[in-house]
Structure formats: structure tokens, C-alpha cells
Amino acid sequence: MPQTAQTLDAAAVRSWCSLSLAALGREREAIDAINVYPVADGDTGTNLYLTVESAARALDAAFAGDAAPDLPEAVRAMAHGALIGARGNSGTILSQLLRGMAAVLAAGRDGDHLARALTRAADAAREAVAHPVEGTILSVAAAAAGACAQGGDLVTVARRAYEGARAALEATPGQLAVLERAGVVDAGGRGLVMVLGALVEAVSGEAQPPLAAAGRPAVGVEAGAGDSAVGESCAVEGGPAFEVIYLLEAEDAAVARLRARLDALGESLVVVGGDGLWNVHVHVDDAGAAVEAGVEAGRPYRIRITHFAAGGAARPELVQRAVVAVLPGEGLAELCREAGATTVLARSGEPPASCDLVEAIRRAHAREVVLLPNDADLRPTAAAAAAQVRGEGVRVALIPTRAAVQGIAALAVHEPDRRFDEDVVAMTAAAGATRYAELAVAERQSFTSAGVCQAGDVLGLIEGDVAVIGAEVGATAVNVLDRMLSAGGELVTLVVGEGAPESLASDLEAHVRRGYLAVDTVVYHAGAGAPPLSIGVE
Structure with missing residues (x-):
């Protein structure tokens, strides 16, 4: 119950x-x-x-x-x-x-x-x-x-x-x-x-049943559309040109005057907060005047101005296409940077937030971006970041890579000179054809799909599920690798973390050479922050 x-x-x-x-x-x-x-x-x-x-x-x-x-x-x-x-x-x-x-x-x-x-x-x-x-x-x-x-x-x-x-x-x-x-x-x-x-x-402890379908997509809806509870009609055609948002440090009396001034300047006015800190949101034609009103009231910062009509047109210095990849270790990040990707580091227990991904996409300075989250749990965050940047005029394709080895496989077939859709399809296919596994060390006693593990046990996860519980890294890695290759494979990618035994990569390469003659092996060193070992089989 x-x-x-x-x-x-x-x-x-x-x-x-x-x-x-x-x-x-x-x-x-x-x-x-x-x-x-x-x-x-x-x-x-x-x-x-x-x-x-x-x-x-x-x-x-x-x-x-x-x-x-x-x-x-x-x-x-x-x-x-x-x-x-x-x-x-x-x-x-x-x-x-x-x-x-x-x-x-x-x-x-x-x-x-x-x-x-x-x-x-x-x-x-x-x-x-x-x-x-x-x-x-x-x-x-x-x-x-x-x-x-x-x-x-x-x-x-x-x-x-x-x-x-x-x-x-x-x-x-x-x-x-x-x-x-x-x-x-x-x-x-x-x-x-x-x-x-x-x-x-x-x-x-009880999850609620899904809601009914949200309704038909609101495409081409006439004036009056948007996302809040404010009273004025504010359509793209004929409404204010800018959305202005900022945090404001100010006294209550100054905020009362600010509300009156912003209400006269525009529409969709919402001011929330208290105790000296406020979040200000308004739609206006004169974005500068809205910010100046905040300066008169106190100290505005984290100022965001969005042009409803232009949506962030591409600048002349933009490149045509870029890849943004999340990587669990500086070694892999450097490898992917050498391949032309813009990278975001994701250390264990410290996944990047959507604002980190938005910053990386902007830093890529491209009209088209392929985003590789390389983590199943990071997909909603990546999707939110992609949606935000699309509003700025950037074309973003999110490939739902679930592990770094899938991202490496996708990046290996990336060709910026071909059509965007064709490139995305090829990268998605390469990622999807890559089975993945990872070693981790159990922090506490727990029930898993492979049985009960104790603190300190080495866990072999295949496609996200615990498949092997072992006592030490080398033997567990061999067990996991054999299970993956039992379904076939042509290329094994080994990504070794900083805490792995020194001989792990060479021992696994030798194991593949002895038992799987037609399978090639490639080794990368991820560095600090990555799991002891990640395995990809293509």
C-alpha cells in the first residue's frame, strides 16, 4: 500500500x-x-x-x-x-x-x-x-x-x-x-x-492518472493568445513588441509607484515578490522605458528582453550548424571539442540545468544546432532549453542520446555540409544503433533488478538497468562486456573514468581480441567526474 x-x-x-x-x-x-x-x-x-x-x-x-x-x-x-x-x-x-x-x-x-x-x-x-x-x-x-x-x-x-x-x-x-x-x-x-x-x-504516494488530451495545437489562433492571466489582449499582430522581465531589489513604496508606471507603459503586467526582492514582467513597445522604470525604483538585474516579432534573428557572424554535447568528464569534453562540438560538463550528482544548456547553445553561434544530452534523465531539461532557444530563431534538433557513448557515435557521423534533416537522421540512427552500459559503485544496500547489492559492490548497468553485481571492477566489466557482445557487435567503445584500475582498458581490449575476432575496440579516457567505465557496442 x-x-x-x-x-x-x-x-x-x-x-x-x-x-x-x-x-x-x-x-x-x-x-x-x-x-x-x-x-x-x-x-x-x-x-x-x-x-x-x-x-x-x-x-x-x-x-x-x-x-x-x-x-x-x-x-x-x-x-x-x-x-x-x-x-x-x-x-x-x-x-x-x-x-x-x-x-x-x-x-x-x-x-x-x-x-x-x-x-x-x-x-x-x-x-x-x-x-x-x-x-x-x-x-x-x-x-x-x-x-x-x-x-x-x-x-x-x-x-x-x-x-x-x-x-x-x-x-x-x-x-x-x-x-x-x-x-x-x-x-x-x-x-x-x-x-x-x-x-x-x-x-x-499515489500517482494521478494522466489528464485528457490538452486540445488541438493552437496554431494560427487569432489575437489574444499567450500564457498568463492578464487582462489586455496582446496578440503578436498589433500588441506590444517586447516582453521585459527582470529581478528588482526595491522597497515596497517604490514598487507601488513602479506598478503604476509600467501599467501605463504596457500590458500583461505581473509583479511578484516581497521583502525587498521582486520579479517584474510586462509587455511593452518601449523596452528601454520599462527598464528605466526599474532603475528609478531600485536595482534591476537579470534583465531579459524578448522581441515578439523578430524572435532573435540570426546575426551575420553565425555559423550554419553546430553540435552541443553534454559530457561526463573533461577528457571526453576535450575529445568532442576537437571534433568541433560545443561541450557542457556534467559531473556525477551535478547535472547541468537548462540555463547551462541554453548558454552553450548560444555560445555555439549557429543557425542550426544538434543537441546531445547523453543522459536519459537530462532529456526534459534539454527539451526545455531547446524550446527556449528556438524562440530566439535558432533551429534546434534534440537527439535523445542516453549515454556518452551514444553521443560519440552520433558525433562520429556528423557532416555539417549535408542538409540539416539528413544530418539529424544519420546521427540519430548511429546513436540508436549503439547499446550502452556503465559501471558504478553502490553507495548503500539496495534492491536491484539483479538482486540485493551492498555498499561498495560494483554494479554493471546495461541500458540503465542493473544486470550484474560484482566484487571488483575488472571482473564485473568483463561480465557486462560478454553479455553485451552475446547479441553481436562490430565496434566496442570503452570510456574509462579517472577512478578505474590502470590496466582496465588494456585488459578489456585483450579480452575482446581473444574472444571476438571480428570486433574492433576503441578506448577514450573521460577523466574526473565520469563513471569508472562506460561501454558502447555498435
Whole structure:
């Protein structure tokens, strides 16, 4: 039976954040596709994912300290991370919802406090929006709060909030004409439902069933499309030209004046935060004036300006095509850089965030980019980064490589002079034809698909599943290699990490020569940060 929680604690908050990020990663493209209010720019799912990703990073940092955080510290970290990383209207509003919840949950952890927290969150979000509109994420938040207003135990309150939000989401087309014309529900509201579903799973242990199809893609929708709960119509045609977002350090009185000035300058105004730190979002024609207003109010930073019409046109100095690859070690990174790739290092336990991948894609200075995440768990993050950069006019193809050896295989057949689609197909085929394995050392006793392992055991993972449990690296590597080659193969790629025995690569090469005469072997040294051994078989 799934375990249920009677009270909320810091671990449950971390689980909630992690489950929310995973859910938004799965739904990101579907939510982007129904993004029709107030600007049809197809980025609501991406913005929500990036916002929660920032919250998750802040929580991870809190748990990485000398002492684990308590509940108030955890909810404040989650809310603060969302605030500083909020993207778009819906992401900004979600950050305010989390901030409103944090203010109440810091004082109590039972179901009644959760109900009050949801009410405070809905009120705080509505107060942050200059011109609230029904049929948006605000309506969904209010319905969630109303559904559990009578309180109850923690799991009951979470479930009532989720069911109330789902019902409100289905009603949004009847509240907002642009949604009804497009045949979709509100994109931001759908994202909030995913977050509340993750809350139910975190406290009850029960995953919620998938939502119904998001609706038909919102392509060519008429004016009024986009991702937030603000009142003015802001279509690409005829609406403000720029989206301006920045963090602001300022006093409350100065922010009140800023709201009035920005409201007169543009549309889609959302200002969230407090205690001297604010996130400002507005759509304007005069981006400079919006930033100057922030300078007069305090200290703006992390300023992001997006041109709705131009979308980041290609600059003359751009190359035609580049490959961006995530690698687990400086040795592999150097190898791939020599092959012409732009690289991002991913050390064990420290996967890159989407902002790291966005920076790498921009650093490649290319009109077309092939992105190789080389990690199955990194795919949602890579997809969010790709979606963000596509909005800047860069053509990005994400090849879902699950291991560095698949990325090496893809890079080996990369030909920048052929057509983009043909290059992507060839690289995808090469990656898909490469089976992969990895050695790891167990940190604790655990149940695996190959049996029970103890701390210090060497685990041989094939295609992500534990297939071998051994006592030492060399023998386990041979066992894994034999299992992989039993299905055939022409080329074995061995990627050796810094902590592997010195003779490991030569011993494995000799083993292949003795037992598999028609199989070639190539060895790469990954350096620090990589697993002891990764194996690819093509």
C-alpha cells in the first residue's frame, strides 16, 4: 500500500518539487501547444518547467548544507527559487502562488494549514496581476483553494484541491472566448493542475492518472493568445513588441509607484515578490522605458528582453550548424571539442540545468544546432532549453542520446555540409544503433533488478538497468562486456573514468581480441567526474 503523510515535512516538499518538475517535463510540449492567451508564443509549458527547475535547484542547495532544512526553510527555498527563476506570465504567477503557500506552511504542516496556504496563494497571485481575467491560471488556483476550504487531513485536502483545479481547468474555455475559439483549455491552468497532482502524489504516494488530451495545437489562433492571466489582449499582430522581465531589489513604496508606471507603459503586467526582492514582467513597445522604470525604483538585474516579432534573428557572424554535447568528464569534453562540438560538463550528482544548456547553445553561434544530452534523465531539461532557444530563431534538433557513448557515435557521423534533416537522421540512427552500459559503485544496500547489492559492490548497468553485481571492477566489466557482445557487435567503445584500475582498458581490449575476432575496440579516457567505465557496442 502507498504510504500517506499526516503532516507535511521538508522531504515531502522536496518530493513535491521533484515530481512537479518531472510532470511538467512530460507535459511541456503539450502545454506549449495550447498556449493561446495573451500571446500565442507557444512557451507556457517551457516557462513553467524553467520556473520549477529553478525552485528545485534552490531546494537541492538547501538540502546540500551541513544540516537538512526544516519545513519552513524548505518551503521558503522552493518559493525563493521559483521567484528568482520565474519565466513568462504563468511562471511568474506560479512563483507567487508558491510564495503565498510558503507564508502559511511555515507556521503549520497539517491539512488545515495546507487549505489555508492554498487560499493565501490564490489571493496573493490575484493581487500580483494588474488586470486579472477569469478562465486563466488564477481561476484554477481559486477553485483549488475553494474546493478544500473546509480543511481536513493532509491527503484529503491535497486531493480536493487537485480535483477542484481539474474541474476549473475544464471550465476555462467557457470563461475566455479565445480559448473557446481555439478549442483548448488554459495552458497556465493546465500546468498548475500538474503541480497540484504532484502534491497529491508526494503526500499520498499515489500517482494521478494522466489528464485528457490538452486540445488541438493552437496554431494560427487569432489575437489574444499567450500564457498568463492578464487582462489586455496582446496578440503578436498589433500588441506590444517586447516582453521585459527582470529581478528588482526595491522597497515596497517604490514598487507601488513602479506598478503604476509600467501599467501605463504596457500590458500583461505581473509583479511578484516581497521583502525587498521582486520579479517584474510586462509587455511593452518601449523596452528601454520599462527598464528605466526599474532603475528609478531600485536595482534591476537579470534583465531579459524578448522581441515578439523578430524572435532573435540570426546575426551575420553565425555559423550554419553546430553540435552541443553534454559530457561526463573533461577528457571526453576535450575529445568532442576537437571534433568541433560545443561541450557542457556534467559531473556525477551535478547535472547541468537548462540555463547551462541554453548558454552553450548560444555560445555555439549557429543557425542550426544538434543537441546531445547523453543522459536519459537530462532529456526534459534539454527539451526545455531547446524550446527556449528556438524562440530566439535558432533551429534546434534534440537527439535523445542516453549515454556518452551514444553521443560519440552520433558525433562520429556528423557532416555539417549535408542538409540539416539528413544530418539529424544519420546521427540519430548511429546513436540508436549503439547499446550502452556503465559501471558504478553502490553507495548503500539496495534492491536491484539483479538482486540485493551492498555498499561498495560494483554494479554493471546495461541500458540503465542493473544486470550484474560484482566484487571488483575488472571482473564485473568483463561480465557486462560478454553479455553485451552475446547479441553481436562490430565496434566496442570503452570510456574509462579517472577512478578505474590502470590496466582496465588494456585488459578489456585483450579480452575482446581473444574472444571476438571480428570486433574492433576503441578506448577514450573521460577523466574526473565520469563513471569508472562506460561501454558502447555498435
